[in-house]
Amino acid sequence: MADGLPAQTGQSLLFLTDEQLRKGIEAMFFAYRGFTADPDRILAEKSYGRAHHRAIHFIHRSPGTTVNNLLSILGVTKQSLNRVLRTLIDDGLVASSVGKKDKRERHLHLTPTGAALERELSNAQRDRMRSAYRAAGPVAVAGFRQVLEAMMDEETRHHYEAMKERAE
Amino acid sequence: MADGLPAQTGQSLLFLTDEQLRKGIEAMFFAYRGFTADPDRILAEKSYGRAHHRAIHFIHRSPGTTVNNLLSILGVTKQSLNRVLRTLIDDGLVASSVGKKDKRERHLHLTPTGAALERELSNAQRDRMRSAYRAAGPVAVAGFRQVLEAMMDEETRHHYEAMKERAE
DNA sequence: CTTGGAATGTCAACAAAGCTGACATATTAT
DNA sequence: ATAATATGTCAGCTTTGTTGACATTCCAAG
Structure with missing residues (x-):
């Protein structure tokens, strides 16, 4: 997937087809x-x-x-x-x-x-969650979290971040 | 994240702390x-x-x-x-x-x-979805999809796969 | 100090969208 | 031909969201 596109920078202008996005939407659902x-x-x-x-x-x-x-x-x-x-x-x-x-x-x-x-x-x-993480591997897990975080509303992300930094 | 762990193989016995898993659960929510x-x-x-x-x-x-x-x-x-x-x-x-x-x-x-x-x-x-994908980059997107797919029920994944291979 | 407004939480009633059960209609198998 | 199965609809219940009304507590202005 995404061959020939620039590596992730968070800024690059990726071409994302409706088809790719639709798959992501259905995967989420x-x-x-x-x-x-x-x-x-x-x-x-x-x-x-x-x-x-x-x-x-x-x-x-x-x-x-x-x-x-x-x-x-x-x-x-x-x-x-x-x-x-x-x-x-x-x-x-x-x-x-x-x-x-x-x-x-x-x-x-x-x-x-x-x-x-x-x-x-x-x-x-x-x-x-553990078996999904194991099946996908640590690189995928990092990507998973990055995309989810980018998908949150601003305010929601603050709640999420606040929770995140708390050891049990 | 996950530094010092073996690269993703889909088979490796990753150490996944409850804390890491909880973050994933909350991110999903x-x-x-x-x-x-x-x-x-x-x-x-x-x-x-x-x-x-x-x-x-x-x-x-x-x-x-x-x-x-x-x-x-x-x-x-x-x-x-x-x-x-x-x-x-x-x-x-x-x-x-x-x-x-x-x-x-x-x-x-x-x-x-x-x-x-x-x-x-x-x-x-x-x-x-597009702006989340752009912010995270293509490597993250691939990981995102991998983890989501691994999280689905068997039967659900069949529906998902069936949908996937259809051009518009 | 008191009094009026804001904050916190509870109670009541309503709406969306899940569920099971009963049923009408159409198809398939005996 | 008739019984069993499959598809879809109707009725009524439950969960969990909503708004409105309200009691209690706190705090700030006078």
């Missing part, structure tokens, strides 16, 4: 199905959905985060997130505590049960 | 938002959703396709697709004709109006 397939199966058993997975994922990543902060990461309305959080709290997967400094805020943490589900979900998702 | 953002805006104006976009895209790709075939590509139930198709047909964007050989089948085509919306949507989506 089909791959995203695979990306979510394994967690979706686990969630369905427990009558949860993708929205619950996303909440659990980012609460795990940023323990003690507020509803408002989670909102801006997830890019949904607070009313929509609230429904999902409510079920997770009622089911004892997430703990919500009133803010000490600002009592309007609720700080969110995973309970041991919530953390267990988080592990189950991310193990499943990582397994697929 | 955030990038998919960007991927759909532009068409979503156009669709919202016209009171359509992503489901309409997907139907229009694949009818454009495979004119004359049947409902059943579209179903297996999209991976949804026929009842779900039917609702979307109904509105597109009623609004005059899609033409449905009874099968000549098999009268149970409906063959689907875009009308001129439907084709116009298809162009508007795919132009928007291609613009973003």
Whole structure:
């Protein structure tokens, strides 16, 4: 692919046919199905959905985060997130505590049960990601990440970058 | 990234930390938002959703396709697709004709109006894909595609491959 | 200090798009 | 000819997005 074109510079005027771009678009569409397939199966058993997975994922990543902060990461309305959080709290997967400094805020943490589900979900998702990475090799992986990052909205990329630099 | 690891072979036992995999997972999540953002805006104006976009895209790709075939590509139930198709047909964007050989089948085509919306949507989506591709360069693009393909389910990849080899 | 506006989160009701079940029509096989 | 299969449609439920109304808390202006 792309033989005879200048090497990647981030600035070169590449010729990109509609056909090449269409393939990328379809690859993205089909791959995203695979990306979510394994967690979706686990969630369905427990009558949860993708929205619950996303909440659990980012609460795990940023323990003690507020509803408002989670909102801006997830890019949904607070009313929509609230429904999902409510079920997770009622089911004892997430703990919500009133803010000490600002009592309007609720700080969110995973309970041991919530953390267990988080592990189950991310193990499943990582397994697929790992085998895709292994099949494609490290050079491809670097390219994969570069293209994805370039595809994000400016604001979204800031969230992404902020998450990125945090060791566990 | 991945310094000191063997070059990509597709077989090597790469060390992939949970951290590296998590970044890939989050990149995929955030990038998919960007991927759909532009068409979503156009669709919202016209009171359509992503489901309409997907139907229009694949009818454009495979004119004359049947409902059943579209179903297996999209991976949804026929009842779900039917609702979307109904509105597109009623609004005059899609033409449905009874099968000549098999009268149970409906063959689907875009009308001129439907084709116009298809162009508007795919132009928007291609613009973003093009600028991401340009920013990342051809080597990265090749890697991007490799990883996405490796991430698909077996069956999905067959659909993808079948689509791939068709010139416009 | 108090009071009015902004920020945070919750509750209610609605819309889009997934799902299963029931069914009509057309085809194929027995 | 008739039973079984395949295709597509209709009805109703669930998940998860949306907007609107509201209670609580905080903070800044007077």
